[in-house]
Each structure stands twice: as C-alpha cells, then as structure tokens.
Amino acid sequence: MRLADKTAIVTGGASGFGAGIVRKFAAEGARVMIADINAEGAAGFAAEIGSPAVAQSVDVSDKASVTAMIDTAIETFGHVDIMVNNAGVTHMPAPLEDITDEDFDRVFQVNMKSVYLTARALVPHMKARGAGTFLNIASTAGVSPRPRLNWYNASKGWMITATRTMAVELAPDGIRVNALNPVAGETPLLKSFMGEDTPETRAKFLSTIPLGRFSQPEDLGNAACFLCSDEASMLTGVCMEVDGGRCI
Template sequence: MSALQGKTAIVTGGGSGFGAGIARAFAAAGARVLVADINGDAARAVAAEVGACDATCDVSDNASVGQLAYVAADLLGDVDIFVNNAGITHLPAPMEDVTEVDFDRVLAVNVKSVYLTARHFVPAMKARRSGAILNIASTAGVSPRPNLNWYNASKGWMITATKGMAIELAPHGIRVNALNPVAEETPLLASFMGGDTPDLRAKFLSTIPLGRFSTPADLGAAATFLCSDAAGLITGTALEIDGGRCI
C-alpha cells in the first residue's frame, strides 16, 4: 500500500482505460499523481476519484507537452515517475489502405510523444540522478497482428526505444521499462478486432491461454512494481501482461 509513498508521478492518457488503472494504483500506493489526458474532463474525473491533480495535454504537440512540464513543476515539484501511456490505433485495414492522416496520427501519438516527453522531463531527472520512466507498449509490438501494421510498428518502436533509453539513461540513475498488454475491454477493443461481436471476442480470447483480456488493474499492479524501489535493478525490460498470448 505504500510502495510509492513520497513519489510523484505523471500518467498520460490517464483519463480512461489502462492509464486510469495506473493512476488509481499509483494513488493507492501513496504517490502524488498528475493525470494528464487530451480529454480534460476525463482527466479531471479520474483525478477527483483518486485524490490527484489533472492537466489537459496533447502528447503529440511540443507546446502542449512543454505546458505539462510547467504545470507539473507547479503542482508536483520534482517528477519521480513518468508514464507514457497515451496511445491510439488505426482501424484494421491492409497496410496500403491506411490513410496518410491515420498513419501520421498513430506515429505522432504513439512515437513522437515519447520523444517529446523525454525532451521536457529527462533533463530534470538527469540533474537529480534519479527517476523511472514507463512506456506502455503492446503485445502487437512483439507478435504483430495482420491489418494493424502501422500500429504494430509504432509499438515495436516503443519497445526498442525503451531499451535504448534504458541503456543511455542508466548512468544517470534513471530506469526505463515498458509493459506489453494484450487488448482490454475499452472502446479501442472494437478497433483491434475489426468489430465487437460475441464471435469476434471468442476468437480473440482463444489466442490468450489464460482466457481473458488485460484489465486496468493488471496494468496498475505491474506499473506500480516497475516504478517502485522494489524494482531498483530492473531497467530495459518489456514485461508482457498478456495471459500468455506471446508464448
């Protein structure tokens, strides 16, 4: 219950889904949390629920991420933990049929955001010689699914970026890890499956040995551990939270 006592944390995309689950778990573990989301109302709702603070942020926009850093300094002071959770996908389609607009948006939110948050938050962590960064990737980056090619690629990039960040930032006392969840029951589920019917669900669940989707609570528990001092020797890992799907 006190694994993150005295820590400060930012969770992007914290207004729903996995991000909300991570924010809840961090708050329950004693952290002071800033819930950031492009949907300001959603961020405020989760923050009010867990006793956190909130901010509206478009993680694909440099000015918006810069403003988040300013707000965080005012509300939290030093930031000990940063969770890059915000992410989107494109609808299932042959790779050549995905529009350029959708491609650019997936890369901006899933890839460029990690670069932008590093620009604005890593320097202060380096100065303090401490910090934990957690990137929420996906099993799609390990075991790609047909017709989600550019989403798969964005999550594979995030896994590689996690390892690169970890080796570069280790001398500065900063740990960087990732989580690879399987799909969860959110509005994005229909996008991953190409619809949401009992047959499609059964087909997808048949690929998960433990027979269920990831939940926000699953991600929250794993995130709390990886960002706590108990995981002090763990960096550069991409932990699969997938019920065995990637075996």
C-alpha cells in the same frame, strides 16, 4: 504504500489502462497528474481520486502542450519521479496499403513522437536529480504482430526499441526505463483492435490468449506499480508482457 512520496505523470490517464495505473499509484501513496486530451474526463477522475490527483489537459503529440504538462507537474509537485507514457491510438484493421496518410500520421504522433517529446522535456530534470523512471506502455503487437494492424504494430515495436535504448543511455544518470506489453484489454480501443465488438470476435480473440481473458486496467496498474517502485531498482530496459501468455 510502495510509492509513498513519489510523484507521477500518467498520459491517457483518464480511462482504460491509464486509469488503472492512476488508481494503483494513488492507492500506493503517489501523487499523480492525470494527463489526458479529454480535459473533462481527467478533471472528473481527479475529483473521484481526491487529493493525491491533479488533472492536466495535454495533447501528447504537441511539443508546447507536453512542455506545459511537465512544467506544471514540476511546479505542482516540486519534482517528477515517474513518467508513464500510456496515451496511444490505433488505426482500424485494414490492409497496410489502405491506411490513410492521416491515420498513419496520427499513430506516429501519438504513439511514437510523444515518447520523444516527454523525454526531451523531462530527462534534464531527472538528470539534475540523479533519479527518475520512465514507463512506456507498448503492446504485444510490437512482439507478435497481427495482420491488418501493420502501422500500429510497427509503432509499438518502435516503442519497445526506444525503451531499451533509453535505458542503456540513461542508466549512468540513475534513470530507469521500462515498458509493459499488454494484450488487448477492456479499454476504449478494444473495438478498434478487433474491427467490431461482437461475441464472435471476442471469442476468436480470446482463443489466442492462454489464460482466456483480456488484460484489465488493474493488471496494468499492478505491473506498473512494481516496475516504478524501488523494488524494481535493478530493472531497466525490461519490456514485460502482461498478456496471459499471448506471446508464448
């Protein structure tokens, strides 16, 4: 029960890495808000998890929606200890000059502006309490970029820098900010990263990962639990690779 009496919000929590984080947090004693643009998926997952979980519909790119999510979490839980910015999107692999304005704007809004919006809405609450933890789910793409995912890579590099600068600024207020950098995993975004999901493309991708497998939702859940627990009370500004050695 490493997160006993803790409360958390996990965006994009209804599937993929977010669902792995939700499962681990609930198993370790936290009360968790499963926040997702897929309201039906969030509600079904919350029903599966049971009493530790509540569902919340959110569009992380929209200020009013994010503010409503934070307000509902504080009203429901009394306070928020942990904010996991997990929701993310990518564009399909393509030359950087061929990515449309619409795809670029969507990546910017969901991967980058969402962190700004949750910070604006939640930092005052955490400052008032003198405690809190942000965890941003970035990517190995922000550390070791791959061709044809240019603007996605850039958005995750931004998230890594945002994590570090938030950590420096908020440390005097008792707020820790860390990030995880997963390699591509068994999530709904896998096909988008690879362009197509075939045995050949999987084998080619896996050949770049020394441990020889994709990141799993449980891998992210385990790492997230540690960084958000009191065991990591001296860690802030850490951007931890969960990548099977991909970035070595």
